[in-house]
Amino acid sequence: MRMIKVVAVLGVLALALLAGGSPLKPVTRAKASSGCSVSTLHGTYGGAWNSLAFLGPLPGPPQLITSFVPVNVMEVSNWDGSGNFTGTPTGSLGGQPAVTGSDTGTYTVNPNCTGSLAITSCIPGLGCVLVTFDFIIFHGGKEMRFMETDGSGEGTMTLTQMQDE
Numbered sequence: 001m002r003m004i005k006v007v008a009v010l011g012v013l014a015l016a017l018l019a020g021g022s023p024l025k026p027v028t029r030a031k032a033s034s035g036c037s038v039s040t041l042h043g044t045y046g047g048a049w050n051s052l053a054f055l056g057p058l059p060g061p062p063q064l065i066t067s068f069v070p071v072n073v074m075e076v077s078n079w080d081g082s083g084n085f086t087g088t089p090t091g092s093l094g095g096q097p098a099v100t101g102s103d104t105g106t107y108t109v110n111p112n113c114t115g116s117l118a119i120t121s122c123i124p125g126l127g128c129v130l131v132t133f134d135f136i137i138f139h140g141g142k143e144m145r146f147m148e149t150d151g152s153g154e155g156t157m158t159l160t161q162m163q164d165e
Contacts, residue, residue: 043163086105087119133149
């Protein structure tokens, strides 16, 4: 008799579910956020860097804007997804004719989609300098926004992935 009651209750529940009268709703499975890693950044990116460079020994206290020289750079860069960076910048320093150079460096990425970049930038006639940046990754690696952190200038840059990789 008890078995008949259990079967009857299960039958009523099945009919209610089929009729759409059930208050039960399917539960969406929760997914962990994957965050970011060096592999988030891979492919070809392009962008512009506008800054004020400090020429000479790095200053101690904050400097007046008249101590800096304007710098404008366009760059196409390649990120290998393993922490290595190469780029081809074309830029003008202080209104001089633009020249094309080369950048090489390494980058790190934190799980919260922030990171850092250290590059050696070589410009014909000016030599090579080490420049460092911190950055934030947006849109799953399709865009990055940078801020110069080495103290040699005040600069920001945005790079956007040039094609889906």
